[in-house]
């Protein structure tokens with residue numbers, strides 16, 4: 001017998017809604033067995049937990065619309081989810097048993113690629129790496145790159161306006177979006193899959209949904225702007241003495257490599273030490289206080305010579321104290337694996353509180369000094385795990401803490417310093433449920449009022465992902 005995930009707490013409307021949902025999609029695509037729904041009951045780090053009524057896996061936009069409409073009519077909420085790789089709990093249902101998780105995983109087609117216009121039309125459930133590979137087959141680049149790209153889906157990448165390691169050169173995910181197909185909270189489908197670079201015919205509504213974390217509409221497909229694929233690439237790892245030295249190196253790299261610089265990642269020696277310890281990776285040089293991983297890519301030859309000259313000058317002027325340039329694709333991959341294993345190594349260290357912050361780039365050293373001093377004073381046993389996309393001002397200021405630490409107080413402490421430096425409390429991971437209580441710390445009353453008005457206009461009943469980004473209205477309101 002199939003046991004519903006909600007059998008522990010009977011809900012009179014649940015059976016009727018489940019029957020309706022089985023008519024919206026193929027009946028087996030409505031999962032209710034607790035074993036089947038378990039992967040959607042928490043995020044991948046198991047920091048956020050919930051219990052959905054069911055998980056629905058529609059295969060078409062019409063089915064998505066039917067599911068959303070049915071849930072709204074029955075007074076249930078919809079939690080859209082892609083690869084479930086988020087770090088803010090934006091795709092985790094609450095514990096009420098009244099959330100319907102809507103997985104886009106069955107809508108994964110790359111519908112078409114236009115090699116002349118350099119565009120791709122793709123469905124929301126397509127894994128980012130699959131979309132990148134499809135672009136590469138046409139000698140094109142989908143320039144959104146993140147550690148989770150092997151599981152993150154296009155819908156989630158857009159719904160969260162993902163960042164990653166190439167923002168410095170190519171911008172956030174929103175800068176790739178030419179067209180969007182969205183299901184609204186009342187089940188209406190808005191089809192805007194235009195492949196136009198220029199379209200000033202009225203509001204640019206697609207950007208309302210990018211970064212809205214599924215609270216304003218559900219992205220079901222998109223037209224993405226691709227880019228030409230550079231022919232030459234250079235990857236280098238450099239040891240630097242301090243964040244100040246890293247910024248001097250950034251300035252030099254921007255000056256000497258210009259727009260070919262597509263990644264500039266700062267990593268503390270402690271963060272890489274944990275990678276070596278937990279992830280069987282090897283540092284190709286002695287330990288240092290800080291490291292920079294930089295990547296440049298160009299169409300014309302000469303990039304390697306320019307990077308070697310940069311390295312020499314950096315060593316000579318003291319911006320860097322050591323450095324290697326990858327000699328093969330294998331070595332490039334090994335250098336990137338060091339960077340991309342940091343999150344996993346951190347997870348193995350125990351409980352950590354993440355601060356995905358940005359400050360003006362020039363303020364990074366002063367911010368770090370202020371934050372480190374405050375955290376060490378408040379929590380002498382805390383261990384810092386700091387790294388990030390320093391080329392675009394984004395730091396992952398993560399703090400590994402002993403059990404029983406007051407995480408909310410720690411978040412408030414760090415975020416207040418971020419705000420003092422004119423920064424953001426979420427540079428790329430989004431608000432989700434993790435930072436809902438913190439949003440007011442960095443946004444004005446007018447900005448919050450505007451956000452509430454937009455939510456009210458597009459989702460007056462609060463059907464879509466309640467409690468994410470903005471607090472859920474009190475029950476019955």
Ligand code: 2HG
Nearest residue numbers: 147340343354388396398
């Ligand atoms: C990254 O930059 C991701 O690797 C994850 O944004 C950051 O684990 C984190 O805090």
Ligand code: ZN
Nearest residue numbers: 164389396428
């Ligand atoms: Zn990041």
